[in-house]
Amino acid sequence: MAAVRGAGSDDISGSVAVLAALPDYFSVQTHRTLAAEMRIGRSWVAEDDSGEVCGIVQVMARNAKAAEITFAAVLPQMQRRGIGQALVARALVELHDIGVAMVEVKTLDASSGYQPYVGTRAFWESQGFVQIDVIDPLPGWEPGNPSAIYVAALQRTALGPSVR
Numbered sequence: 001m002a003a004v005r006g007a008g009s010d011d012i013s014g015s016v017a018v019l020a021a022l023p024d025y026f027s028v029q030t031h032r033t034l035a036a037e038m039r040i041g042r043s044w045v046a047e048d049d050s051g052e053v054c055g056i057v058q059v060m061a062r063n064a065k066a067a068e069i070t071f072a073a074v075l076p077q078m079q080r081r082g083i084g085q086a087l088v089a090r091a092l093v094e095l096h097d098i099g100v101a102m103v104e105v106k107t108l109d110a111s112s113g114y115q116p117y118v119g120t121r122a123f124w125e126s127q128g129f130v131q132i133d134v135i136d137p138l139p140g141w142e143p144g145n146p147s148a149i150y151v152a153a154l155q156r157t158a159l160g161p162s163v164r
Ligand SMILES: CC(C)(COP(=O)(O)OP(=O)(O)OC[C@H]1O[C@@H](n2cnc3c(N)ncnc32)[C@H](O)[C@@H]1OP(=O)(O)O)[C@@H](O)C(=O)NCCC(=O)NCCS
Pocket: 022, 025, 071, 072, 073, 074, 075, 078, 079, 080, 081, 082, 083, 084, 085, 086, 105, 106, 107, 108, 117, 118, 119, 120, 122, 123, 124, 126, 127
């Protein structure tokens, strides 16, 4: 099983290499975005037995109680071994511990008809993320790429049914 650890700028090239191995999901522009975000956000990587980066999760704070997972990727040959799950679980625990209540993920909506993202949405749903909206066009995304907005609650944010 790959080992998950917090990452830093020394891990940028290995993490970008993971994106580069997934051209159906990540353009060259996104490689630059990940490199920039790894200098200012929070990152976790998974290492294989030889110490090479085989997975990455990148998180950007949106405010004190909200954060967005902006990148999640695992090398194709290492997928479906629990590495993505381990990365996301580690990130969510650490975000919870610093007071984050809501975590957002944006991915390609089912209405796109784009097959590679069927598994991606299944992954987020398996991790407890709930789709709350579709935005098309999403500012900053290429037209014709409907964005599925997913959230996961790490803490209660409202009083809920106990008010009744
Ligand atoms: C999405 C991704 C990060 C998941 O990482 P992973 O290590 O393959 O996922 P895991 O092995 O931890 O999967 C956990 C669970 O998610 C679900 N899941 C993951 N991939 C799936 C797929 N292709 N189809 C259906 N369910 C899937 C399953 O329930 C799985 O549990 P199981 O294997 O016991 O059935 C990885 O597949 C990836 O890099 N995909 C391409 C890039 C991408 O889509 N990134 C996210 C952009 S928003």
